[in-house]
Amino acid sequence: MAADNDAKLAVLIDADNAQARIIEALLAEIAKYGTAHVKRAYGDWTGPNLKGWKDELLEQSIQPMQQFAYTNRKNSTDSAMIIDAMDLLYTGRFDGFCILSSDSDFTRLASRIRESGLTVYGFGERKTPKSFVAACDKFIYTENLTGPTPSEPVQLSARSNSALVNQLRNAVEAASDDDGWATLSHVGQILTNQSPDFDSRTYGFSKLSDLIGAITLFDLERRDLGPGKKAVFHVRDKRRRMKKDV
Incomplete structure (x- = not known):
């Protein structure tokens, strides 16, 4: 949202x-x-x-x-x-x-x-x-x-959380274009619409981009939109890339 x-x-x-x-x-x-x-x-x-x-x-x-x-x-x-x-x-x-x-x-x-x-x-x-x-x-x-800062045990816990991984994958898929890429902001909006209490800080990360990056199951790109414009993060399920390469 x-x-x-x-x-x-x-x-x-x-x-x-x-x-x-x-x-x-x-x-x-x-x-x-x-x-x-x-x-x-x-x-x-x-x-x-x-x-x-x-x-x-x-x-x-x-x-x-x-x-x-x-x-x-x-x-x-x-x-x-x-x-x-x-x-x-x-x-x-x-x-x-x-x-x-x-x-x-x-x-x-x-x-x-x-x-x-x-x-x-x-x-x-x-x-x-x-x-x-x-x-x-x-x-x-x-x-x-007022929670703790991220730590390695928290990152490992997030990566092994199958329910979280499925939730992220479903949101990315729902927001993706034909090539599997989705803007991170759109993914975040879908996550909140589905679960109002979704918060990357619950898993020890201050930002959704940090959480997705730590899980290592997604491609994450920061794309510049030109002078004076804020860069936008895009995310893709790595399985989509693997299918395309086959």
Whole structure:
């Protein structure tokens, strides 16, 4: 999915269900997709559980939205976020929403926003239920925002991951021309459309090109398009080259 850096985004944070330490990395990730015109964090700020958030709220200019916990078993924060999200949706001022939570309660909200033609970026821990992940256009695991750098064991693990290899091969084939070549951006878009939580960082690589290069089962070319134009990566399944050479 191509990102629009001019997109106007609303960022809604379930502070009861997220860690304050990832906020700086979260906002840096969101900046790849657009500009956060609204940044709100929801929770009961009168209690001790969210005291670690207060410095981050000030530093990142995030508006705290007070929601008292009326009972221990009912999450009133979720309800407040959903109501505000719908109010913001109806203003027609936004191109997309960023929802930070690992809670399945936001599944229907994400679906409803997408039904209105807006893009939904979800953020949450790996424990996030698949229903919420699938309801988003793109889902980023917060562990990937502060994860380790690539290492040789990680590269070997990616290369031996048959499910990953098949997923990449299918995406490359779907995006390829008659000679088997596909632009890497098109491959990435297909991967995200099929699996909103696909992320090369899950496998220890900051970029899709690094992941594909490490697997060594694909031809990868960087093609210059001329002066003043950004080079474009093209990828091909090596099996297509072998068939052509026979």
